[in-house]
Amino acid sequence: MINIRSLVKRYNGLTAVDGLTLDIGENEVFGLLGANGAGKTTTIHMLATLLKPTSGTATVNGFDIVAQPSKVRESIGIVFQAPSSDDMLTGYENLHIHSLLYSVPGNIRKKRIDEVLELVGLFDRRHDRVKTYSGGMRRRLEIARGLLHKPKVMFLDEPTLGLDPASRETMWKYVRRLVKEEKVTIILTTHYMEEADLLCDRIGVIDKGRIVALDTPANLKASLGGDIIRIKTHDKNAGEIARKFDFVQKAEFADGFLVLSVKDARRSLPALLQVIEAESAEFSSPTLNDVFIRLTGRNIKEEAEGGFMERFAKYD
Missing domain, CATH: 3.30.70.2070 (VP9 protein domain)
Structure with a gap:
């Protein structure tokens, strides 16, 4: 589903991503773990066509991220770390606007909105204003929004950051459900090691712009x-x-x-x-955090790197 070959991104002499090569399979939940500044957010920006690479190539769903950015964007959904839904609108109204932006056909629009609301457990709250939603509900609404146009790939940027433990476990349940029911490939960034351990089929640890380890959570822990x-x-x-x-x-x-x-x-x-x-x-x-310490020499911090657009803005 995703093929990355020798991908490089430099900013005024600073190499943020350094010759990254990686393949991610269809319906895989792939975790990209790294400390702040390791290069994971820059990598996702390039895959989502928010940034152009300095060199190298990558395809998403068979489309080149530089030559075919519109096709790539049609193939992906993104759940931003920072909330981006309009809290004065209802959940349904937020999804309706998004369906218009992504040209979801009118004859299936309502059915599709109802489907994704049901998938994330918000159908009964669809006519309530988003400002009345809890943090976990808002995050689930953003997942529903990202799924509306039936993307092949979902980027989840710190999907449970700031949520209480109960809400975090609820989010995990819905992530597993959408993989099963929507047949979507997920690229997950997180600072929560237990989240990566539970959800990911494979994990790539990125440090200084390079993948320093790539395997299943079980094999990474066993390697210690x-x-x-x-x-x-x-x-x-x-x-x-x-x-x-x-x-x-x-x-x-x-x-x-x-x-x-x-x-x-x-x-x-x-x-x-x-x-x-x-x-x-x-x-x-051994835990994944132990693996991370062994590979990078430091403890991964449970803090966000900043949302997609916020990070992008400083390079704009």
């Missing part, structure tokens, strides 16, 4: 091996001390913690604390 121990310590020799134990597979510092991969954390931790002066210690099974 064993359990993870984090020890808060100011002992600069702690890593060297830890490596002397045969149960320690890897040892490195990240965000002020000594991060260790070990075979059995419950048995290993007491032995380590006997020889390392620690302020605190904890252990867990």
Whole structure:
């Protein structure tokens, strides 16, 4: 569904995307993970034809992003990070206007609006003004709007940012449902590791404009091996001390913690604390955040990079 070859974007000498090559399959939920400034938003801007690449090529649904931008836009839907629905209009009125902009045929317009409202659980609230909707409801309305013209690809930019845990789980349910019922490919950006783990078929970790890891969530976590121990310590020799134990597979510092991969954390931790002066210690099974730390040397922050148009505006 998406083919990217050697894609590059530079801004006045700054390389935001550096030779990106990637294939994303039909009906795949693909997670693009990266810290602020890593290049993921710029990549999506190019795929959505909001930015022209400096070099390289990409196609979406078989259409070239530079030579056929109108065809690409007909093939995609976007859910912005920042709300963009008119809160003085009803949910139905917002979708009706969008259906006119995307030339949804008049004979199926109402049926299609009702379908997407039902899909995201807002049919009973369709005649209420959007200003009366909760944050989660507004986000679901934006998904419905993006689906109106039956796109082949949906870009979800931080779809659950700022939502409470219950609303976030509700959003996950609807994302899974739209993949199943609408047969759409989803490109998801998120700072929530549990969200990526739950929803994505594959994940690409992007750092400094390059994909540094690409695999399923399970395989990425398995690549770390064993359990993870984090020890808060100011002992600069702690890593060297830890490596002397045969149960320690890897040892490195990240965000002020000594991060260790070990075979059995419950048995290993007491032995380590006997020889390392620690302020605190904890252990867990590997998570996607551990993978991210290992690959980039830092913890991904649960903050937004800014909405699509807001980011685009600074380059306009």
